[in-house]
């Protein structure tokens with residue numbers, strides 16, 4: 001039931017939409033069960049492509065993607081796909097049902113669950129995502145943030161071992177983005193999910209365990225969020241802006257001013273900024 005998340009093992013993964021233009025070249029990478037990885041990099045470097053390979057929406061041209069020791073391929077993809085949830089950028093494109101309740105139930109319909117269990121599960125995940133009161137609503141009645149919470153509820157109701165967020169918060173306002181981040185943090189804390197998020201949001205990166213920087217079709221860097229934020233070249237390449245407190249710390253250090261006690265630091269790894 002995905003109680004501890006499912007691990008990824010990528011070996012020399014290559015992919016091209018057109019043979020003349022390779023996008024990813026021999027990527028080797030481990031994502032341990034229950035960990036949360038941020039995938040960052042310049043525009044067009046292949047983040048979404050890698051997310052689709054991880055989600056089984058695209059097939060590799062070379063190498064292997066193992067999910068919990070099973071290679072993701074034509075023979076296994078049907079079985080593994082329901083264990084891998086994906087949340088995309090545009091909340092409108094993900095709504096399938098006529099109501100929130102139908103939308104969350106939709107993915108469960110192929111599972112042959114007894115009707116009562118299905119209703120209980122829809123209610124359980126709607127409550128977890130604090131959208132229980134929205135169950136009878138039509139998508140047109142919801143805000144972008146509410147629609148993204150429905151998308152997450154629909155996926156979590158399937159009890160996946162892996163959830164991939166592809167710029168899931170980028171179309172949301174600041175409040176909704178904060179709410180989605182709180183959900184991601186809770187998911188991480190539960191230990192039930194392995195998570196991959198493609199994001200430009202510094203707070204989201206900071207909340208993850210590790211940042212993988214894609215560049216030149218391969219893994220250009222694999223480091224902690226603190227290390228990434230300290231690396232001004234990588235930050236600029238990836239068009240990322242560090243969280244405010246870290247920028248403040250850096251600016252004070254540049255000017256030789258000690259960081260004021262009591263302002264708090266962002267994670268232990270920032271101690272030597």
Ligand SMILES: Nc1ncnc2c1ncn2[C@@H]1O[C@H](COP(=O)(O)OP(=O)(O)OP(=O)(O)O)[C@@H](O)[C@H]1O
Pocket residue numbers: 017018023041042043044045046047048049050
């Ligand atoms: N369906 C497609 N057919 C052909 N080429 C594609 C397709 N999708 C993406 N590409 C190309 O593959 C490369 C990688 O695109 P991808 O969307 O994976 O990058 P990305 O890092 O997610 O970009 P962004 O940060 O702009 O979202 C780009 O050069 C893009 O133009």
